[in-house]
Amino acid sequence: MATEPSWAPQSGPQTAFVESGVFEVVYGGARGGGKTDAALGDFAFHASAFKAAARGLLVRRTRVALEPTITRAMQIYRPYGARWEEAKSRFTWPNGAVLYFRYLDRDADAELYQGHDYTRVYVEELTQFGNPGVVDKLKATLRSAAGVNCGFRATCNPGGPGHNWVKARYIDPGPWTQVEEDGLKRLFIPARLADNPKLAKNDPMYVSRLKQSGSEQLVRAWLDGDWNVIEGAFFDKWSARNIVRPFPIPALWTRMRSFDWGYAAPFSVGWWAVASDPYDAGGEAPIPRGAMVRYREWYGSNGRRNEGLRLDAEAVAAGILERERGEIIRMAVADPSIFRQDGGPSIGERMRRARVNFRPADNTRVGNAGALSGWDQLRARIGGGQTAAGNAGDAAPMLYVFDTCRDFIRTVPVLQHDPMRPEDLDTGAEDHIADEARYACLSRPLTARRQAMPTRAPDRWEQEWGRGTSWKTMESWKTL
Numbered sequence: 402m403a404t405e406p407s408w409a410p411q412s413g414p415q416t417a418f419v420e421s422g423v424f425e426v427v428y429g430g431a432r433g434g435g436k437t438d439a440a441l442g443d444f445a446f447h448a449s450a451f452k453a454a455a456r457g458l459l460v461r462r463t464r465v466a467l468e469p470t471i472t473r474a475m476q477i478y479r480p481y482g483a484r485w486e487e488a489k490s491r492f493t494w495p496n497g498a499v500l501y502f503r504y505l506d507r508d509a510d511a512e513l514y515q516g517h518d519y520t521r522v523y524v525e526e527l528t529q530f531g532n533p534g535v536v537d538k539l540k541a542t543l544r545s546a547a548g549v550n551c552g553f554r555a556t557c558n559p560g561g562p563g564h565n566w567v568k569a570r571y572i573d574p575g576p577w578t579q580v581e582e583d584g585l586k587r588l589f590i591p592a593r594l595a596d597n598p599k600l601a602k603n604d605p606m607y608v609s610r611l612k613q614s615g616s617e618q619l620v621r622a623w624l625d626g627d628w629n630v631i632e633g634a635f636f637d638k639w640s641a642r643n644i645v646r647p648f649p650i651p652a653l654w655t656r657m658r659s660f661d662w663g664y665a666a667p668f669s670v671g672w673w674a675v676a677s678d679p680y681d682a683g684g685e686a687p688i689p690r691g692a693m694v695r696y697r698e699w700y701g702s703n704g705r706r707n708e709g710l711r712l713d714a715e716a717v718a719a720g721i722l723e724r725e726r727g728e729i730i731r732m733a734v735a736d737p738s739i740f741r742q743d744g745g746p747s748i749g750e751r752m753r754r755a756r757v758n759f760r761p762a763d764n765t766r767v768g769n770a771g772a773l774s775g776w777d778q779l780r781a782r783i784g785g786g787q788t789a790a791g792n793a794g795d796a797a798p799m800l801y802v803f804d805t806c807r808d809f810i811r812t813v814p815v816l817q818h819d820p821m822r823p824e825d826l827d828t829g830a831e832d833h834i835a836d837e838a839r840y841a842c843l844s845r846p847l848t849a850r851r852q853a854m855p856t857r858a859p860d861r862w863e864q865e866w867g868r869g870t871s872w873k874t875m876e877s878w879k880t881l
Contacts, residue, residue: 407480408442411435414590419443422550423579425540425587427527427571429557430628436556436592437470440523441477443554444500447521448481453497454547457521458514460539462529464504470525471502505530511538518542520549528561531817531829533570533706556592559628562830565815566706572628635776635826638784639814645682647803650674650696656728658721659841660735660759661833662748667709668701669837670721671809672730675845686797693782693845694801699724700808700834707831714748718755734840735759762840767824775839776826781847799847800838809834 410416418428418439428436440459448455461467474492475485482495491501500521505511508530519542530536536555543551557567574580576591650656654674661669674694679687688694699720701710712720739748740761749759765775782800802809812831819825826832 408438408445408477410439410442414592415439415442418554418590419446421588421590423588424551424585425553425555426590427555427557427567427587428590428592429527429555429567429572430559430592437473437525438477440525440554440556441470441474444521444523445477445481448483448494448496448498448500451498451520451547451549452494454520454545454549455494455498456519456545457498457500457523458503458517458519458539458542459500459523459525460503460505461525462504463506466526466529467502467504474500474502505535508532508535511535514539514542518544518546520545520551522553524553524555526561527555527557528559528563528567531562531827533563533566560634562817562827564628564817565812565831568628568815569706569811634814635816635818636780636783636814638780642684643783643798643801644804644810645684645688645694645801647696647805648682650694651677651680653677654694655731657732657734657841657844658725658730658759659762659837659844660733660739661837661840662736662739663701663709663833664711664713665709666707667831667833668712668717669808669833670699670701670717670724671695671806671834671837671841672697672725673841682801688801689797689799691845691847692797692799692801693841694803695806695809695838696803697724698806698809698834702808714751715755718752718757721757722755732844733757733759734762734844736836736840737761737764763843764840765843766826766839767822775843776824778842778846779835779839782842800842809838813838 410419414428415435415438418426419442428439444455444457444459447457459470461470471485478485478492478494483492483498485492489501490503491499493499511534515538522539522543524530524536524539527536540553543553545551559568571587571589574589576589579586579588581587651674654677657673657675659671659673663669672695674696676688676690676692676694678690681687701712701717702708703710735749739752739759740750741747742750746754749761752759763775767774767776779800783798785796785798804810812833813835816830816832816835817827819827826835
């Protein structure tokens with residue numbers, strides 16, 4: 402049987418992937434770029450070089466997704482004399498090398514690998530893992546008593562619940578750019594369909610079929626590896642027209658604030674202005690009357706994914722006052738949970754004492770039997786369409802974001818559907834800003850004619866909370 406490599410990488414990214422000596426290499430982008438072959442071929446080379454000391458682990462999110470990878474592995478590995486052992490879900494080589502195939506259906510499954518030793522770990526479709534902690538735990542298994550050069554390898558496409566953290570960690574630093582952290586280097590190698598000429602030769606209709614499988618934007622992501630186009634995005638109407646350059650907010654526009662509390666997780670504060678008249682912000686079309694413009698934000702993150710600043714309520718209130726100094730905020734809404742009392746003053750009450758008032762927001766995520774839905778309102782505003790009450794064509798958006806609101810732009814467009822409840826958002830992702838924006842939209846709901854609630858003079862509620870009156874007292878007035 403063959404002992405020398407019988408599989409050869411195609412020139413370009415595939416060759417760079419299998420020859421790289423960098424500890425962490427991610428190969429990603431377009432579909433059909435030869436990523437799976439690169440991962441499987443890399444271990445074939447590794448097994449030939451290190452023999453019985455070569456121990457590999459290849460994981461995917463589900464068993465179903467793993468099956469075609471196993472089928473392809475059989476085609477590549479059998480010429481080496483490798484044998485598939487179904488009961489143990491692994492390939493074994495005559496020289497003693499072993500490659501295990503596993504799936505991680507739950508994030509907690511990564512804990513099962515504590516204490517294991519591998520010289521290569523491969524993660525297929527890295528963006529299907531919403532939490533980078535799962536992947537990092539697998540990297541902790543990379544060690545070798547025989548002195549083998551261990552390495553982490555992954556493949557991925559744009560989209561999926563992990564799109565955001567994968568893009569930030571690997572793609573944003575730039576392709577072919579080595580980044581060093583804690584003495585270990587990582588590298589992103591971009592994949593393009595053109596890098597896999599064997600596919601084009603063996604399956605000339607592949608691109609034609611791909612073009613019929615999704616929207617124009619999604620096909621662009623698949624073909625070009627465009628990480629700015631999100632596969633399966635919950636807010637699928639989001640586009641560049643929702644982003645505007647900062648401009649002076651007209652004095653007559655109503656200003657409001659929305660808030661989602663967080664301590665260990667990030668909090669989010671958004672400042673919004675409601676257009677009282679159409680406004681030319683230099684885009685393709687004027688901002689319509691009634692549109693909401695996010696002109697400022699404060700995201701309470703320490704810079705690590707989904708980790709908060711751990712500020713207390715008083716410190717957050719002080720930060721809010723500092724940022725909106727000199728402004729008149731007509732309305733402020735927050736997650737009703739901050740008004741819960743648990744043996745002492747609630748977070749909302751503590752912030753009120755620090756001169757920052759909120760009223761409880763409508764926390765409806767998904768409406769029942771025609772009830773007003775927070776996600777429906779946010780999506781309708783982003784897309785420029787209507788809620789279930791009516792339809793609109795290619796109208797201008799009713800929600801805009803200053804390009805300085807980077808955390809909104811970073812987190813909201815990439816959020817995914819909940820796999821168990823598609824009409825809701827996947828709460829395992831970084832959804833704090835989306836929640837806060839939902840509160841804002843439900844406080845200014847679109848009507849059937851796609852117009853926002855009209856600009857009006859502040860009512861008694863708005864006047865009184867500005868003076869520091871308790872929200873519980875105001876609630877008794879029934880002015881909501």
